[in-house]
Amino acid sequence: MIKPFKVALLGCALLSLQLPVQAQKASPTRLVEKVARKGSELVIPYEKYVLPNGLTVVVHEDHSDPIVHVDVTYHVGSAREEVGKSGFAHFFEHMMFQGSDHVGDEEHFKIVSEAGGTLNGTTNRDRTNYFETLPANQLETALWLEADRMGFLLDAVTQKKFEIQRSTVKNERGQNYDNRPYGLVYEKNSAALYPYGHPYSWTTIGYMEDLNRSDVNDLKNFFLRWYGPNNATLTVGGDVTPQQVVKLAEKYFGAIPRGPEVKNMKLPAPVLTQDRYISYEDNVRFPLLQMTFPTVPNFHPDEVPLDLLAEILGQGKNSILYKNLVKAQKAVQAGSNHPCTELAGEFSVQILPYPGQTLADMEKLAREAFLEFEKTGVTDDALARFKSSYETGQINSLSSVSGKTSILANYQTFTGNPNYLPVDLKRYKAVTKADVMRVYNKYIKGKPAVILSVVPKGKANEVAKADNFKVNTTGYKAPKDLYAGLKYVKAKDNFDRSKRPAAGANPVIKVPPFWTDKMANGIKVIGTRNDEVPTVAMLFSIKGGHKLEAKDPSKAGIAALTAAMLNEASQKYTAEEISSKLEILGSSISFGSSTDQMTVSVQALTKNLDATLALAEERMLHPRFDQADFDRLKKQALESIANQSTQPTVIANNVYNKLLYGENNIMAVPTIGTAASVASITLDDVKKFYADNFSPSVTNLVIVGDTEKDKILPKLTFLNKWAPKPVEIPADVKVANLDKTKIFLVDKEKAAQSEIRIGYMALPYDATGEYYKSQIMNYILGGAFNSRINLNLREAKGYTYGAGSYFSGTESTGPYTAYAGVRSNVSDSSVVEFMKEIKRMREEGITDEELAFVKSAMGQSDARKYETAFQKAAFLNNIIRYNLDADYVTKQNQILQNITKEEINALAKKYLPVEKMNIMLVGDKASIKPGLEKLGYDVVELDPDGNLLNKVADTPEVMIVAPEPTDPKSKKAKKKAVNKEKVGPSVIRTF
Structure with a gap:
């Protein structure tokens, strides 16, 4: 288990310097310490x-x-x-x-x-x-x-x-x-x-x-x-x-007065005297079982062995829960984690069973997994995987200035010492098998837990066990008043604080230098050196993906299923063996599929690149295509498709795509496929899809990392074994014709919010043409936090948590989309405000102030574009995918600085056709339809798959402004959010 904001420290100890006492007294600001790099330390x-x-x-x-x-x-x-x-x-x-x-x-x-x-x-x-x-x-x-x-x-x-x-x-x-x-x-x-x-x-x-x-x-x-x-x-x-x-x-x-004293908090761990069963009903397809045991706060000596216990039980393909539940096709997902915060820690197991399995069964299987751990204990392999993965995660966390700065801030806040890295590294390296068994016995074995059941609405009888706990408020004593007598005292300055500081000279921006090559079998290669951290990242992009399914739409979803199969076993190794080897190396290899390509991502420490590439060869060129793996992955895909009906955002995106592309376009079908298409796919279909389309002749390779061209290319000779074959990419099908603006409504009963998508099929990607220029125009309309759309719907009206718009293009075409999730009771008013802003931009254009703003904002943002390996890879991938000139960024900057208000206004008139846009909402029909019908558009009802439910007679198209109602690293590291916070609701971002 990798925890964020730790760093691998290699070599000698840090050099810590303290100023002499007399020097400290000479200045009102005190230098506490100076930590410098010594030799080749990673600090x-x-x-x-x-x-x-x-x-x-x-x-x-x-x-x-x-x-x-x-x-x-x-x-x-x-x-x-x-x-x-x-x-x-x-x-x-x-x-x-x-x-x-x-x-x-x-x-x-x-x-x-x-x-x-x-x-x-x-x-x-x-x-x-x-x-x-x-x-x-x-x-x-x-x-x-x-x-x-x-x-x-x-x-x-x-x-x-x-x-x-x-x-x-x-x-x-x-x-x-x-x-x-x-x-x-x-x-x-x-x-x-x-x-x-x-x-x-x-x-x-x-x-x-x-x-x-x-x-x-x-x-x-x-x-x-x-x-x-x-x-x-x-x-x-x-x-x-x-x-x-x-x-x-x-x-x-310096002049800001001190505030009241703040002391660190420390509270005893919660004590459970028996298992606490609780439950609630939710709009879900899969029920969920969660078992949570109270543990220890951040930086406690028992934190690390509990992390390792969580990894052995429920993280990765070698974990007990994966083997017993996911691979055995009893659960769609099963895992465990151990997030710790300042006052407490929580060891949790989460299981989503397949239909036909009960939550009571899942609780039994979870307890059996604990017993299995007691028997098997901690293997040498598990210990090595844990420590190596930790080291790699910390190296990767140093890839950006923001990452390093955040690490320092985190340690200072919670330990009082930014230089806590060596301490943290030491405890992770020192964990033993005995430590893990000790914490298991102390915190998990035979200990009570909170056992939560989430069941589909109307199925309260499917809980693991009847609720036996209610919050007890007796005995609570309110703390003493901490807010009495507080006074607001402002700083007294000797300068004019109202004057915004002048910026220094604009920094010199260096676009990454790069090299190119082409292999004998057709692979186009582009790369650049990035030696800030000792890692190498490689991205293979194989043209086709979901788009290839146009040849046989009845097999839609086969590209995604093929990618999933390539993440499994090779001829030589099982999936579990590959996973174990990769974790010990601190590496990752993953396959994916999107609308127009399949991808292979490879990441490794420079020192372990050779061993990682050997495993990449196994997976890319020698997949096993095991029937048992196929059956499991196909079942997961079918359940995922069925589960989409519970997710308003997914429904909105899928239906919107269908409106954009039309019935007979493969792009109108979700990349995961449909229930009917995936059900028809066989293992032989997957083998044939791989044999016909996984080819170097349509492959681009981007390489970014701590290596040079003459060092990396000899390591890629295994790719010469990859025989080229002709791959026919289907021609683009004409997109749906839109005669006039209409509202399309999908019912999501009792939804608290409505998902809105507004747009049409606009124009293809062009780095220096009207596509790029339209992005400049849209930056003011919906592309920035201070855009007109967001300031209106979020900041002025309070309708939404965030709203915006964007152009998204590929080689062939791409949509213009305005989007938001809004309170259900302002659905109609939100549509009005969206259309008002789009129409205002089209008819009135932008102001001189907005023109100066967009030129400054987009122009100076180049300084942030090429810092990390990921950013460099995105830049190179653009060049090789779209065959761009090496100096296309320079040309973009020239366009940006020279573009006129008249040009932008002309683009708004051309590419914001308010009279021919889809307005699509997913929300509670009973409450939002009456208001939508008053806006003067046809209202067409669709089912969650985008199929027509009824047809409304045409009505005159009138724009009515309705009155306002009264009333936004490694896989493991991602599982633990910043500062060891839980992913999701426990960490809240402003926007």
Whole structure:
């Protein structure tokens, strides 16, 4: 199990330097320590300072790319909340983007975007962070912005902003919790696992009734209590110097007064006296069983062996749960994990059984898996896999300045020491078999758990066991008032803080140099060196994919099924053996399929590249195509297709594609296929598809990493064994003809939100033509956070958590799409606002200010485009796929800087045909249809597969503005989100 924000440390110990005492007294800002690289160590050099007001400043100097990442982490999350006031930490994160004394409403986003940067904020149980990545010349602007909202926020917090953001948070809850299958699992489980009043007993987003009863003064008090500089860490990494950062930190943050004292929290682990059975009904196809055992907090000595136990039981193809449940075709998914946070840890097992299997059966099988572990214990192989995978995950986490900066911020916040890396590495390397058996006996064997059943609506009798637990509020004592007597004291400056800092000279952007080659069997190769981390990444793109299924649409889904089979056994090794070898190497090989290509992704540490390529040869050229694997994967595919009916977003995307492409176009069929088409596919069909279409003659290869052309090409001689064959790519079929704008409605009964898609088939990809120029136009309409669409629907109206639009093109064609998930009761008004903004852009065009904004924002963003191996690979893949000139980026920049308002307005008139667009909604028909029918469009009802339910007589097309209603690394690393947070609801991003 890989946990994020650790790093492999190779070689000698870190060099830690301390200033003499007299030097510390000479400056009001104290240098605490300096950590430098010694020899070839894989470390994050930094300097740490503390300002007189308590602000900790950590600086990582890295001049490899002309960018800077700024992170401000406040040691406050939902764990600092109290009963009846849940959700404040996350709510306040939203408010921090709503302007301050010297920064106007929505200006924070606009300023960072205009500077070519990107930004966000996240909240979890234990901390809230705000961050931006910008060109290095914009460092002072970033610090000015962060300091202004730390020291000058509250007078800008108005009741109107409060209400809008409260509405936005409600939309976020609807989108990520209430309207999502299994979205309430974490909330229900937390309430049962922790005692009433424990700050982990509610989720980060909180309860809506708490937010409804709160007022703007509650929120202001939360800020005054927790947002002082002494409870924050400013971490800056990138093309900067410590002296530069400290000087600016002193200027902008130094005068901000200290806040109240904040002490670290420590609470006893929850104690369960018996198994607690709880359940709820949800709009799901598969029931779910989750068993959760309380464990230990972050950095506890038992954390690492529990991580390894989770991996042995339920992670990867060598785990017990995979073998006994997934491979045995008893469960669609089965796994275990062990997320830890500041106050507690949770060891969880989750199982989604196939139809015909009961949750009671799944609980029995889970307990049998524990018993099997008792007998088999920890193998040498499992121990080696765990340690190697951990090392690789940490190396990969150092691939970007933002990654390294976030690691430093995380360690400083939770340990007080950014240089905690060697300690963390040591405990992962030191874990033993005996440690794992000890923690199993201490925390899992025979211990009570919270056992949650999620069952389809109307099937309450299918729970694992009848509920036996209800939250008990007796005995709860409210904490003492932490908010009495708080006063807002602003900093007193000796400079004019209202003046936005001037940016330095624009950094010089270096497009990655690259080399090309072509193998004898037709593979086109393009590569570049990236030696910041000792890894190599390779991407094979084999043209065809889903598009090839046009030859026989009755077998739709065969490309995806073939890719899944290639992820299984080879002639020489079982899938489990390959998985084990890859994990020991710290490598990955994965096959995928999309609309127009199949892909093979290979990633390895440079030192293990040869061994990894040997396994790639096995999988690519010698697949076993085992019947048992095929039967299992086909069954999974059929269940996944059936499960789509529970997912509004998937329904919306599938139906929208069908409207765009039309009935007789393979692109109107989901890439996974249909129930009928997948049911008809045989193993012989898969073998033939592979033999006919998996060919070097239609393959491009991108290589990025710590290697050179003359070193890597000799290692690829095994590809010469791959015999070329002619592959005929079907010609494009004419897309659906759209005579006029209509509304298409798919019923999702009692849905809390409506998914909206609006658009039409626009134009194909062109790096320097009208496609690229249309993206410039759309940046203002729906391509940025400060776009007209998002500012209207999210920030002004509070209808949605996020809305936007985009052009998406390939060689042949591509759609223009506007999208949002909106509250059900504003579905009709949201359609009106979408169409109003699109029509306004078409008829009125853009302003001079917007033209200057888009030129600055898109132009300066180049500084962020080529930092990581992934970004370099995307750049190279574009060149080789579309046969672009080496200097196409230069040409794009010339187009951007020279484009006129008249050109953009002409593009809007040409490519925003409001009179011929599909307007598609997936939502609760009973509540939203009456409002939609008043908008003057034909309303056509479709089923979840996009088939016609009824046909409405044509009505005059009238645009009616309806009144407003009253009322957005390695596989394992991804399973553990940033700062060891749970993936999903426990970590909340601002947008």
